[in-house]
Amino acid sequence: MNPFMRIKPIQDANKFIDMAFRRASKVEPSLPQKLPPLLKAKRREEARVRKVAQFLHDRFNNIVKQFPKINDLHPFYRDLTDVLVGVDNLKKYLASLRGAARVIMKIANEHIRNIRRATDPGEAARERKAAYGRIASFVKKLNERLIFLEEARAKLRKLPSIDPDMPTIVVAGPPNVGKSTLVRVVSTAKPEIATYPFTTKTLILGHFKADSKTYQILDTPGLLDRPLSERNQIELQAIMALRHVANVIVFMVDPSETCGYSLDMQLSIYEDIKKSFNVPIIPTINKVDISPPEMIEKAKRVVGDDAIEMAAIKGKGVNDLIEKFRSFLEK
Ligand SMILES: Nc1nc2c(ncn2[C@@H]2O[C@H](COP(=O)(O)OP(=O)(O)OP(=O)(O)O)[C@@H](O)[C@H]2O)c(=O)[nH]1
Numbered sequence: 001m002n003p004f005m006r007i008k009p010i011q012d013a014n015k016f017i018d019m020a021f022r023r024a025s026k027v028e029p030s031l032p033q034k035l036p037p038l039l040k041a042k043r044r045e046e047a048r049v050r051k052v053a054q055f056l057h058d059r060f061n062n063i064v065k066q067f068p069k070i071n072d073l074h075p076f077y078r079d080l081t082d083v084l085v086g087v088d089n090l091k092k093y094l095a096s097l098r099g100a101a102r103v104i105m106k107i108a109n110e111h112i113r114n115i116r117r118a119t120d121p122g123e124a125a126r127e128r129k130a131a132y133g134r135i136a137s138f139v140k141k142l143n144e145r146l147i148f149l150e151e152a153r154a155k156l157r158k159l160p161s162i163d164p165d166m167p168t169i170v171v172a173g174p175p176n177v178g179k180s181t182l183v184r185v186v187s188t189a190k191p192e193i194a195t196y197p198f199t200t201k202t203l204i205l206g207h208f209k210a211d212s213k214t215y216q217i218l219d220t221p222g223l224l225d226r227p228l229s230e231r232n233q234i235e236l237q238a239i240m241a242l243r244h245v246a247n248v249i250v251f252m253v254d255p256s257e258t259c260g261y262s263l264d265m266q267l268s269i270y271e272d273i274k275k276s277f278n279v280p281i282i283p284t285i286n287k288v289d290i291s292p293p294e295m296i297e298k299a300k301r302v303v304g305d306d307a308i309e310m311a312a313i314k315g316k317g318v319n320d321l322i323e324k325f326r327s328f329l330e331k
Pocket residue numbers: 174175176177178179180181182201221222286287288289290310311312313314
């Protein structure tokens with residue numbers, strides 16, 4: 001589901017040059033016995049130059065091919081790609097690698113033409129070496145781009161594997177209110193652990209079934225747990241990418257305040273998130289098993305009387321939440 005998952009590690013320029021030359025050194029074209037020595041030498045040099053160029057050409061094009069088409073990316077992954085590596089940069093570097101593959105073939109062909117015209121084996125060998133030299137120095141100049149692409153790959157492959165087309169609940173709320181507990185309780189299969197840009201905490205991604213349909217539920221540790229005005233531009237973009245996958249946001253508060261945040265503080269974060277996301281919000285009051293009734297009432301006065309009352313740890317209220325979520329999907 002993560003469109004960057006399958007990209008293989010990308011070597012640096014020196015590694016590519018080494019690999020190409022090593023392969024070329026093993027090339028032994030099968031030539032007829034009776035071929036004159038000069039022709040044999042020329043054929044061998046030509047085959048080696050061709051091997052170096054073809055190898056690099058194919059590898060570079062293969063890198064480009066392994067990356068998903070940026071324009072076809074789902075907006076969720078597109079926004080996160082932009083935040084992590086810059087969409088324009090990525091496009092530019094991929095295009096330049098494709099261009100470089102063509103240039104390498106062109107350099108090789110120039111020298112192959114000269115090899116064919118050579119009048120002695122020494123001249124053919126010199127032409128082959130000249131081709132190697134030009135190709136190597138050209139590839140070395142690509143090093144920064146190759147390193148950029150490798151770094152991009154390493155960052156992008158860590159994005160969570162979300163199916164953007166599957167109905168999705170995003171669970172938001174202050175730290176320690178019980179978000180991960182809810183995801184674990186709801187999930188039918190063992191939830192996956194993932195990371196998300198700009199949070200150090202692990203994110204939990206679960207799936208559950210209702211009436212034979214599958215749904216996703218996604219935790220957001222450290223993302224929607226404080227006012228968005230405290231975020232910088234780049235964090236905001238990473239957070240706002242969630243709107244592309246969230247059919248609803250479950251905003252959880254903890255009126256027991258055992259999470260370590262006052263209820264007032266929690267409710268002000270709720271107001272802030274509600275203002276900022278153009279996604280329906282299902283307010284959820286968790287830890288009702290240990291919350292004083294007057295605190296639950298206080299929470300309801302802000303988030304609404306129809307908030308789901310929950311004790312996630314005991315599975316209480318979880319079905320009500322799923323029903324409410326599904327009724328939102330039908331709207
Ligand atoms: N009494 C009670 N405790 C709960 C309930 N739900 C969660 N907890 C406890 O609250 C603590 C925090 O729960 P988590 O699920 O880790 O909270 P979180 O929102 O994922 O926290 P962060 O990932 O740090 O943002 C844990 O010790 C849970 O056992 C509940 O319904 N009742």
